[in-house]
Amino acid sequence: MIRFQQVTKQYGSKTALKDLNLEIKTGEIFGFLGHNGAGKSTTIKSLVSVIEPTSGTIFVDGQSLTENRLAIKKRIGYVPDTPDMFLALTAGEYWDLIAAAYEMTPADKARRLRKLGDLFDMNHHHEETLSSFSHGMRQKAILIGALLPDPDIWILDEPMTGLDPQASYDLKEMMKQHAARGKTVIFSTHVLDTAQQLCDELAILKAGELIYNGTTDDLLATSPGESLEAIYLNMAGRKADHELVADLEESVHE
Structure with missing residues (x-):
């Protein structure tokens, strides 16, 4: 289980994340939803130790992240919100770097790399630099x-x-x-159909604050017949969105 306890992140006078209390169970797919700037990436980057929270504590299976950072990081695979990193390396060099960081044996590395390379159609691109890849190919390289x-x-x-x-x-x-397999998947997305399809539980953030945490089914049950998109926008979107759309349509037809 992963637990956020009163986690806050401030940048000067701006609060990117405020008093986040949240539990993510082992063996589930957990999704973060929220508009740009809602605090999703701040939460994720705090968990993977890219940034340090201003206050609060993060626990992974009862261990404090601050006190057990290296051991916990070795249990995590992280895909950032942009694949534009290590661009001077070839794909093979990047994968070698990851394998060394996680102390993989050559046999395990070769087996996993062959499997993932086949799946993402990347086995013929080992010698090409990440800078030469399209955005999608970079994303595949980082995922691998x-x-x-x-x-x-x-x-x-x-x-x-x-x-x-x-x-x-x-x-x-x-x-x-x-x-x-009893493992944990945490991901953020703006694609609500994907969230509805995959997530066992959801957290919705707005302006750095948690406004919903629970199962996808429970959230859908709050408004029977409504899509996840409609429920989400009612909670996290502009309250007057429907009025803005109506005004726009009226001006178009004038």
Whole structure:
């Protein structure tokens, strides 16, 4: 189980995340929803130790992240919200770096890399630099790196962005299988259909504050017959969105 206890992140006078209290169970797919700037990436980056919260504590299976950072990081595979990193490296060099960081054996690395390379159609691109790849291919390279050591906890920030339909489908199937093995998948997305399809539980953030945490089914039950998109926008969107749309349509027809 992963637990956020009173986690706050401030940048000067701006509060990016305020007093977050949240539990993520082992063996589930957990989704973060929210508009840009809602605090999703801040939460994720705090968990993967990219940034340090201003206050509060994060626990992973009862261990404080601050006090057990290296051990916990070795259990995590992380896909950031942009794949534009390590661009001077070839894909093979990047995967070698990840394998070394996680202390993988050559045999395990070769087996996993062959499997993931086949799945994402990347086995013929080892010698090409990440800078030469399209956005989607960079995303695949970063995904392969994150999943290469077969970590217990997958943390994926907008992982489907740029992926082709086959790669997106395959990743979603892998996420389901990982959770079915009793492991944890955490991801953020703006694609509400994907969240509705995959997530066991959801957290919705707005302006750095948690406004919903619970199962997807329970959230849908709050407004029978409504889509997740409609429920989400009612909670996290502009309250007058429907009025703005109506005004726009009226002006178009004048």
